[in-house]
Amino acid sequence: MENKNAMSKAKAAIVQTVEQAREDLVQLATSIHENPELGFEEFKALDFISGTLEKHGFTVQKGYGGLATSFRADAGSKENGPTVAFLAEYDALNGIGHGCGHNLIAACSTGAFLGLASVVKELPGRVSIIGTPAEEGGAGKVKLLANGAFDDVDFALMMHPSGGGSNLVGRGGRAACTVKVEFQGRGAHSSVPKNGINALSAVINVFNQIDLARPTFDPQDNINGIISNGGTASNIIPAFASCAFCLRADTMKRIEDLIEFIKVCVANAERLTGAKGTVSRDDISAERYPSKPICQAFKDNMAVMGIEMTWPDPKKQYGSSDIGNVSIKIPAIHDYLSITDDKSIQAHTKEYTAASITPQALDVCIKGAKGLAMTGYDILSDRTFQEEILKYHEEQIPEFYKQ
Numbered sequence: 001m002e003n004k005n006a007m008s009k010a011k012a013a014i015v016q017t018v019e020q021a022r023e024d025l026v027q028l029a030t031s032i033h034e035n036p037e038l039g040f041e042e043f044k045a046l047d048f049i050s051g052t053l054e055k056h057g058f059t060v061q062k063g064y065g066g067l068a069t070s071f072r073a074d075a076g077s078k079e080n081g082p083t084v085a086f087l088a089e090y091d092a093l094n095g096i097g098h099g100c101g102h103n104l105i106a107a108c109s110t111g112a113f114l115g116l117a118s119v120v121k122e123l124p125g126r127v128s129i130i131g132t133p134a135e136e137g138g139a140g141k142v143k144l145l146a147n148g149a150f151d152d153v154d155f156a157l158m159m160h161p162s163g164g165g166s167n168l169v170g171r172g173g174r175a176a177c178t179v180k181v182e183f184q185g186r187g188a189h190s191s192v193p194k195n196g197i198n199a200l201s202a203v204i205n206v207f208n209q210i211d212l213a214r215p216t217f218d219p220q221d222n223i224n225g226i227i228s229n230g231g232t233a234s235n236i237i238p239a240f241a242s243c244a245f246c247l248r249a250d251t252m253k254r255i256e257d258l259i260e261f262i263k264v265c266v267a268n269a270e271r272l273t274g275a276k277g278t279v280s281r282d283d284i285s286a287e288r289y290p291s292k293p294i295c296q297a298f299k300d301n302m303a304v305m306g307i308e309m310t311w312p313d314p315k316k317q318y319g320s321s322d323i324g325n326v327s328i329k330i331p332a333i334h335d336y337l338s339i340t341d342d343k344s345i346q347a348h349t350k351e352y353t354a355a356s357i358t359p360q361a362l363d364v365c366i367k368g369a370k371g372l373a374m375t376g377y378d379i380l381s382d383r384t385f386q387e388e389i390l391k392y393h394e395e396q397i398p399e400f401y402k403q
């Protein structure tokens, strides 16, 4: 009983700290919103977030994990307990601005860090905030993982804005990857086509092979393609042509199989046409494994904040994010808080950009910061809970991801 009282006292302190920082957090979300920057170019956002953290007495390491626009700050000690990290995103969309609400993610995780840091001295463990650039394209978290930026982190927490009043906890995400194919042929006047090697024919042939094999794919496999360069004039045999495919599947492992299949298609098209093909790919965003025990704790804490969250249908088809790769390595949550009740407003639109800076959105952001900080507290203050989370993670992650 005594312990429970102590816990609610600590949580009250967390809530108070975040509340006291409200003005700074609102200013932070506003500044980032007013200065949208694309992935890996988020230098202003980096300065705004660092400035806020430094104002509250924390030291910020810029350029963390080998990425110029990443950062990290820590509080507490890693000697006697685990590390809970809040992840901040702050990249925007080309021509749309903050149409995915990442300005709110940055302010929310900053607030969560300030909240948990205010009580971390009394806890066995450490709280960190890690800036993860380029979520919208560039898979910053995959690069940070490869550079070891999460090696001393045990739990990763963040929220993502949603809309239409749907507050979703434990939503999954699918694996995805963009693959680019280029063919080099030989140009010729179309009156003497035998002098040329038609690169566009090779591209079209790759599309046809994919369509031919499509009925044999797993039902969850999805390959969508565009021709990004199909030649320059109709009276010239295209010397160069290119296309790009967005691959989605249930697992990163399956994506790798599909990439191998596309390579076979390209090799076949080379043999048929004589054009020389090259295949390149972006980092794969892995499928997501939400940590159910942490999600439940976040749901409970958000209920205290007056926001009811629901568990979505796990079979629904979802988008993809680089948080999936983090969730394979360590227990992670990426839960959704609605910033607008309007069901017609879709993410990645100018309407959503406008919705990402309303008083309602900013208030949800502050509530989310409190909820995330309290959830971090639940983890650091309870070793049994930590063990439960780690056990769930161990059972949840497929064997093929464990060497």
Ligand SMILES: [Zn+2]
Pocket: 100, 101, 102, 135, 160
């Ligand atoms: Zn987003």
Ligand SMILES: [Zn+2]
Pocket: 100, 136, 347, 348
């Ligand atoms: Zn987005």
